[in-house]
Amino acid sequence: MPALQYWSFLVAIGVLVIAGGIFAGLTIGLMSLDETNLAILKLSGTVEEKAWAARIEPIRRNGHLLLVTLLLANTVINETLPVLMHSLKWDGYKAVLISTALIVVFGEIIPQAICARYGLQVGAFFAYPVRILIWVVYIIAYPIARLLDWILGHKHGVIYRRSELKELMALHGEDQEGPLTKDEVSVLRAVLELRDKSVLNVMTSLEHVFMLPLETKLDRPTMENIMKAGHSRVPIYASDRGCIIGVVLVKQLIINDPDDAIPLSDIKIRRLPRVTARIPLFEMLHVFEQGGSHMAVVYDSLPGQTEQPGESSRNGEALARIVQPTWTYASPRQADSSGGNVLGIVTLEDIIEELLGEEVRILGSTLRACVRVYMEITGRL
Numbered sequence: 001m002p003a004l005q006y007w008s009f010l011v012a013i014g015v016l017v018i019a020g021g022i023f024a025g026l027t028i029g030l031m032s033l034d035e036t037n038l039a040i041l042k043l044s045g046t047v048e049e050k051a052w053a054a055r056i057e058p059i060r061r062n063g064h065l066l067l068v069t070l071l072l073a074n075t076v077i078n079e080t081l082p083v084l085m086h087s088l089k090w091d092g093y094k095a096v097l098i099s100t101a102l103i104v105v106f107g108e109i110i111p112q113a114i115c116a117r118y119g120l121q122v123g124a125f126f127a128y129p130v131r132i133l134i135w136v137v138y139i140i141a142y143p144i145a146r147l148l149d150w151i152l153g154h155k156h157g158v159i160y161r162r163s164e165l166k167e168l169m170a171l172h173g174e175d176q177e178g179p180l181t182k183d184e185v186s187v188l189r190a191v192l193e194l195r196d197k198s199v200l201n202v203m204t205s206l207e208h209v210f211m212l213p214l215e216t217k218l219d220r221p222t223m224e225n226i227m228k229a230g231h232s233r234v235p236i237y238a239s240d241r242g243c244i245i246g247v248v249l250v251k252q253l254i255i256n257d258p259d260d261a262i263p264l265s266d267i268k269i270r271r272l273p274r275v276t277a278r279i280p281l282f283e284m285l286h287v288f289e290q291g292g293s294h295m296a297v298v299y300d301s302l303p304g305q306t307e308q309p310g311e312s313s314r315n316g317e318a319l320a321r322i323v324q325p326t327w328t329y330a331s332p333r334q335a336d337s338s339g340g341n342v343l344g345i346v347t348l349e350d351i352i353e354e355l356l357g358e359e360v361r362i363l364g365s366t367l368r369a370c371v372r373v374y375m376e377i378t379g380r381l
Contacts, residue, residue: 006088013084017102020077025111026126027070029119030060036159041120052124059131064154065145069134072141078103166192190355199284200277202354203298203346206242211235214245214265220258226250233295235345236269242342244297246271272297277343281351294348301340 033056041053059066081099115122134141160168169188172180180188210229214236216222226234233247246269256262273287273296288294 009084009088013081013102016077016081016084017106020074020081020103020107021111022126023070023074023077024108025115026123026130027067027074028112029115030056030070030123030130031063031067032116032119033060033123034063035060049120052120055124055127056120059127059134062145062154064148064152065134065141066130068141068144068148069130069137072137073133078107162192162195187355194281194285194351194354197281197354198277199275199279199281199298199346200343202281202350203277203344204350205344206342209235209241209345211237211241211244212248212264214238216264217261218253218256218258218264218267219261223253223258226253233347235272235295235297236264244272244342244345245269247293247295272345274299274302275346276300276302276340281354284346285348285351288348288351296346298343298346299340300343 035057038053038057038060041049042057045053081103085099166189169180169185169192172185210231212222212234232250234250234253235244235247237244248264248267248269252267270293273293275284275287275296275298277298277300284296287296
C-alpha cells in the first residue's frame with residue numbers, strides 16, 4: 001500500500017474516532033438536559049446559560065428524533081472503523097485490539113465524561129451541526145422516532161411530585177456548599193407542606209385566647225392587661241367566650257384616656273370571618289390575602305360549606321363558600337348563632353409561624369412599647 005494512502009486511512013480513522021466520541025458525548029450531554037432544565041435556564045440562568053439553552057431547546061424538543069440521529073451516526077462510525085483498519089492489512093487480533101481501545105477510550109469514556117459534566121456548553125457548541133445531521137438522516141430517523149413516541153410517549157420534561165420536591169429541598173439543605181441555606185430550605189419545605197395542614201393544626205384554642213367581654217370598660221387595669229398580652233387585635237365576646245362578636249384593634253384603644261373608662265361597647269368592633277377547622281392553610285392564606293382581616297373565628301362546622309380540603313379557592317365564589325360572613329366594619333352586639341361550636345381563632349401570624357418554624361414576636365413587642373410610651377406620657381404607669 002502506498003505511503004500516502006496508508007496515512008490517509010490513519011487520518012480517516014482518527015477523524016472517525018473523534019466524530020464517534022462527539023456523538024457519544026452528545027448523546028449523554030443532550031439527553032441529560034430535558035425541557036424542564038432548559039426552560040429553567042432560559043428564565044433564571046446567566047446570560048451565557050440563557051444563550052446556550054436557547055440553542056439547544058429546538059433540537060431537544062423532539063427527544064426521540066435527536067436520540068435516534070445521534071445513535072445512527074455513532075453506529076455508522078463504529079461499523080466503518082473495522083473496514084478501514086482491514087484495508088490497512090492489519091491482523092485480525094491487532095485490528096480488534098486497536099479499534100476497541102480507540103473506541104472505548106477516545107470514543108466513549110473520555111467524551112462521555114466531559115459531556116456529562118459540561119453537557120450544556122458542549123451541546124450548545126454542536127447544536128447547529130446536530131441540526132444539520134438531523135436533516136441528513138431524517139428519512140431514516142423520523143419513522144423510528146415516531147414509533148418510539150407512539151410506544152413510550154412524547155416526554156416534555158421532568159415534573160416533580162410534591163414529595164419529591166420536598167426531598168430535593170432537603171438534599172440542598174444537607175449540602176454545605178449548596179446555594180440554599182438551612183433556613184431557606186426549611187421555609188421552602190414548610191410551604192410545600194402547607195397544603196397538607198389545616199387550620200386545626202395552627203389555631204389557638206378558645207381557652208388560650210386573650211379576649212374581652214363586651215361590657216368591659218377601658219380603664220387603667222384593662223389597658224395594662226392588654227399591654228401585657230401584647231396582641232395587635234383583641235377578640236370581643238358577648239354572653240360567654242364561645243359567642244365571639246368581633247375584634248378591636250389595639251391601636252384604636254391606646255388613644256383613649258384610661259381615666260374616662262370608656263365602655264368597650266362604644267368602640268368600633270370589626271366583625272370577623274368564620275371558617276371551619278378543616279380548611280387547609282393555603283385556603284386560609286387566600287382568605288387573609290383579601291385584606292379585610294388578619295384574624296378569623298374557627299368553628300367545628302358552618303352551614304352551606306361545600307369546599308373540600310385541597311381544592312383551589314383563589315376565586316371569589318370559592319372563598320364565599322368557605323368564609324362566612326364577609327368582613328364588615330359595623331359594630332355587632334351579638335354573635336352569629338347560625339354556625340357550630342367555636343373552637344378558637346386563627347391569625348395570619350399563626351400561618352407565618354408555621355412557615356418560619358418559629359414564633360413571630362415583632363408586632364406584639366412593638367404594640368407593648370407603644371402602649372407603655374403612651375401611658376408613661378400620660379403619667380399613669
